[in-house]
Amino acid sequence: EVQLVASGGGLVQPGGSLRLSCAASGFTTSNSWMNWVRQAPGKGLEWVANIGPDGSDKYYVDSVKGRFTISKDNAENSLHLQMNSLRGEDTAVYYCGRGDKWGQGTLVTVSS
Amino acid sequence: DAVLTQSPLSLPVTLGQPASISCKSSQSVVHSDGNTRLNWFQQRPGQSPRRLIYNLSNRDSGVPDRFSGSGSGTDFTLKISRVEAEDVGVYYCMQYTHWPHTFGQGTKLEIK
Numbered sequence: 194e195v196q197l198v199a200s201g202g203g204l205v206q207p208g209g210s211l212r213l214s215c216a217a218s219g220f221t222t223s224n225s226w227m228n229w230v231r232q233a234p235g236k237g238l239e240w241v242a243n244i245g246p247d248g249s250d251k252y253y254v255d256s257v258k259g260r261f262t263i264s265k266d267n268a269e270n271s272l273h274l275q276m277n278s279l280r281g282e283d284t285a286v287y288y289c290g291r292g293d294k295w296g297q298g299t300l301v302t303v304s305s
Numbered sequence: 306d307a308v309l310t311q312s313p314l315s316l317p318v319t320l321g322q323p324a325s326i327s328c329k330s331s332q333s334v335v336h337s338d339g340n341t342r343l344n345w346f347q348q349r350p351g352q353s354p355r356r357l358i359y360n361l362s363n364r365d366s367g368v369p370d371r372f373s374g375s376g377s378g379t380d381f382t383l384k385i386s387r388v389e390a391e392d393v394g395v396y397y398c399m400q401y402t403h404w405p406h407t408f409g410q411g412t413k414l415e416i417k
């Protein structure tokens with residue numbers, strides 16, 4: 194069974210950093226495009242970033258370019274999102290997903 | 306960016322009646338590989354997104370056949386032939402032909 198478990202969310206001050214992780218099971222991340230999508234409180238879904246099977250292709254939404262870095266560890270079957278220079282508008286539940294399957298999400302709150 | 310505009314944003318439906326959601330793109334989402342890379346997601350209250358339809362009209366495994374996707378180029382439709390109580394939630398279209406991938410604003414389906 195495909196499972197994705199996101200972790201690493203929490204409360205961080207503006208300008209701070211956070212690293213999200215997503216543990217995958219039931220499939221191999223080295224064979225898949227992997228994504229991060231976020232949802233601000235009471236708002237819709239926003240695609241954030243994705244990474245290709247071997248980790249060499251990476252794409253980002255403009256609002257996070259230069260601040261967020263997506264990566265994957267195929268040996269550990271996991272996905273990560275390093276988030277730097279965090280802003281209030283980055284407050285959201287962050288979901289990791291393969292496209293057809295999505296994890297439960299982890300909440301990131303950026304506030305002083 | 307490819308902007309996806311959904312309508313209606315709110316959809317009250319009587320149990321057992323059909324429902325239809327429109328999604329219009331500012332650009333064609335036909336990929337160079339010939340696929341129309343348009344997905345439909347369901348998000349039930351308090352849950353993660355669930356993909357229902359991929360590449361315009363293909364149902365994901367386990368999705369009831371009362372859900373169907375259609376359209377072409379820039380105009381797309383999700384239809385539910387007979388709404389059931391478990392269909393309550395927000396529905397999103399999403400294109401992944403262009404970067405950044407983008408979602409529609411969401412359509413909230415409720416039971417009358």
